[in-house]
Amino acid sequence: MPALWIVAILLALAAAGYLAGRARAIRSAGGDRRNMHSLPSYYGANVAMTVLIPALGLLVLWSLIQPSLIERSIADDIPAAAIGGDTTLDLMMADVRRVAGGLDQLGTPTLITKPAEAPSEEFLSGLREDLGSVGVALASDIAPGVFRAARSYQLAEANGRFWMTIAVLGVGVLGLAAAYAVTNREFRARNVVERGILAGLILCALIAILTTLGIVLSMLFETQNFFSQYSWTEFFFGLEWAPDFRGNSSLSIIPLLWGTLYISLIALLVAVPIGLFAAIYLSEYASPRMRTYAKPMIEVLAGIPTIVYGLFALITVGPILRDYFALPMGIGESASSVATAGVVMGVMLIPFVSSLSDDIINAVPQAMRDGSFGLGATHSETIRQVVIPAALPGIVGAILLAASRAIGETMIVVLGAGAAAAQFNRGLGELVNPFEAMTTVTVKIVSQLTGDTDFASPETLVAFALGLTLFVITLGLNVLALYIVRKYREQYE
């Protein structure tokens, strides 16, 4: 029975339970609601809750666990001899799954009843055609081993689904019976239902923690795999990035980190002065009219997806920088460059810096400004010598947050920065040339995980080590920045 049907039956059961529970509670109070502890609907809700929660929980757990259990047992059954040549266990299992799915669709359980029975050649090629007709196209005829595995896969799945249906519906019915039994007018139904809701709320709040845990654990696990195949000193302290899919790669993070930090630096050099001065102008000088129009317009820049900036770098900024700066000066011929990605990323960060700085500058009490004006300071003297120093910690926090954004940015560098890693053996000139193409940590995470490589090779796994490093760096910056900003706000509260 498909999961959807099980859920539908459970819902029907819950609805019935709701009505029954409600009716029983009213009956036990002799039809007078004033004699009941809670409103009638709470008694119903209690029954419905007891039906749904354990049963749905079981359903989800079962659905999560069953496929991997079946897969493991089928994979164990495939003889090692069947694997080899151009096929791997993973590819074979994919075939098994597809054939099993096709058999399900064909609805041909009668063709061959026992998985052990040997199918004939023509049956298999006929089956291939039949499968093709339901959209399961296979490259070659089905190997008997694969067919047998697919059959047992199919049977195991059907079996599992059958028992799951029984178990889940059983739990639902049991819940109904139990909740119905305890329902009477004395029962504190509201308290129980509210406790249930509260538990649900807590669970939702914990998802944030689970996400973080998921991020850290998933990356830690694969990073550990990576370091079991590749030396960690080489990764952190080597100077060369040269992946080679035949093996023997140099996979050091330093050249990538150099590109990341260089591009981020240029981005900040663009974003911080413009963002800060724009914030100062808009909060201190601009007329209310200008503020109402200019401020949202600059903030629009923050709402534009990064892929748009990436394309902007690729088709507009890159060629302009190349044709009007790099080529005339003879210091680069690539449209993808540190400067391209840096400038565009800087534009992206302008609203980020300006709106954060704006908040922070506005948090400086008016009394400070009055004190300075009262002494005969001009507006700019007041800003430079009183407002900015007072707001400095907050502004530093804002810049750190912007830096963290720049370091973690992906699409702009994928499209604007280039794919070649910085090369330390070519000398300082190329390393610091902003018109040289250079790649970053995020670019390499994308390219290593989207290539057609073996998932277990160090060339792929390195992406997790890169991701973990990126996560740690940005997390550190964020925690520091949020701490500084929070301290700053407390100072003026």
Next chain:
Amino acid sequence: MNDLALAAKTEAALKPKISAKGVDVYYADNHAIKNVDVNILDKTVTAFIGPSGCGKSTFLRCLNRMNDTIDIARIEGEILLDGEDIYDPKVDPVQLRAKVGMVFQKPNPFPKSIFDNVSYGPRIHGMARNKAELEEIVESALRRAALWDEVKDRLLAPGTGLSGGQQQRLCIARAVATAPEVLLMDEPCSALDPIATAQIEELIDELRQNYSLVIVTHSMQQAARVSQKTAFFHLGNLVEYGETGHIFTNPEDSRTEAYITGRIG
């Protein structure tokens, strides 16, 4: 020399330091100050009293054009400082405020060191030619504000770390350091405890030797203690202006009497 006698003498000897004629102030559509005429004398403490919202602070802020920083404020009439119209288009408010300093209701030291707080004004106005002169100015300002002995060992500590009364005296020192001719004080003691208040009042009396002081206060006792001249504001009007002793003992206007005896305000 008693206050009355001193006042009588100075009034005769000096022409008014500040003279306001027909001043009206509007906040957007709200008519906050209505046709005020007043002459403020040099080397005298003038107190502005009146119930909350009567316009006394607004008027004070007109005297060094602090209202310029409020977009919706509009002012009409004439205010002369030493015979020069301070609202003349040729006048730079920056130069004006160097001559007419201001101390605010709540102590507002900058988040900098004590030294930097006091030296801020002299630095922006370029009053010192070198570091030694700057230090001299800071020291003398702190001495005038009766704060020197308390802070001379920690001039580089942040000004925000001082007690409330000390902070307010720091703000007075900061204002004094720019060598103003007039010092405006907007309820300088309202955020302070009685002991700190007494110290500030004593200081005001000292400062009278060199400056013309205008003090807005909520407390009639304070006005009586520190001022020689008193102006009573009510609903934006200057109701009565005269010798402090006269106003408090023998007010001419019934509204003044009502306020002083505690029936309004």
Next chain:
Amino acid sequence: MTDIAMPGAPRKGSLLVRDARTARRNAAEARFRTYGLIAVLLGLLALVVLVVSIIGNGASAFRQSYVTVPVTLLEEKLDKSGTRDPAVMAKVSTFGYAPLIAAGVQDAMDAAGIEIEGLSTKGAGGIVSKDAPAQLRDFVLSNPGLLGQTVDFTFLASGRIDGYFKGRVTAQTAALDKNVSPEQLLLADALKEAGALETRFNWSFITAPDASDQRPEAAGLGVAILGSFYMMLVVLALALPIGVAASIYLEEFAPKNRITDVIEVNISNLAAVPSIVFGILGLAIFINFAGLPQSAPIVGGLVLTLMTLPRIIIPSRAALQAVPPSIREAALGVGASKMQTVFHHVLPLAAPGILTGLIIGLGQALGETAPLLLIGMVAFVREYPSPPIDGIFDPATALPVQIFNWTQRSDPAFVERASGAIIVLLIFLLIMNLTAILLRRRFERRW
């Protein structure tokens, strides 16, 4: 105390004379102010250049050149047996149809009296998209009765010819290009003159699926838009209840203790974690561990949900916080339970704020690209996914990923496509943000 010397004694100068120092200071003031103005203008300029560049490059993607040609459906080519059996006719591949189209173009030339030196019939057929034979074949297989007749068909012109009318291709570039010849451009001009070729609005850019590298003119956004829409459905279905529940717990019920602190710090940090990290999470957990299919909207939706959650929780909490305590006290005062107070009174009042935050969060999710690259959404998908709920497990791509995909192709016509797709994306975002602004305007309440 009065006897202390005053260095820098009051300057007794007149107020009406501006001294040199004040003039200098005012000049510095004006300079500073100008820097600020320049910064604001630079920010606005960046926005204008960005928008103009995208629209300039992409607006033409919405228009496409079409050629109308009379095609004679020769029976001896398409159905040698003469049985009209679809299974037999299906044995003729698209290669069998291409000559018919070329002949059709030749016919159109003859009818209009166009003669171009050095252009073979095959060459003339080259002005029609490589997609056309497949289109013709589908038509013939579903209408076998029309075999033997001559039917007028409107086909897409090839990408190069289309580029010629959009100024991307000229006679000079065509001479160097093996995909198009100057003679074909002349033919295109002549056909346009004769009314057989026209450039008009191109709905199929929005509805058609992607097309291969060789036929940019046929590439459309249909699958990508559907995929993005399915992902948004998943995000909406998960992030709204979970986000609201988490905000309610943290704002209304959570005790002030370490665990709550940890959750709060965690949420604000999650909001700043680079999006690519969420992609790694999705790859490791949802695909490798849970075994969900690659390229499926469900995985994209789950990843985007996790990414969007903190961005929904933060404004939702602010909205709950803005409901004054007096409302809660009033409800508690008449004997409502805490839970009833929250769900009957606080939540409805906070709903507009929560909704606004939700829409903005969805907008961010819609434009997100990087994490989707890692979970295989960058695939080449020509099949429309089925309707939900099954459809969310079918392969699909997403708008921003489709844009990225097109930027990686060699034919310059795809740059136009990518920019055009960005216009579509930006229009969606604009609509969402305007809705959020209107909601805020309409329901904003000041306590």
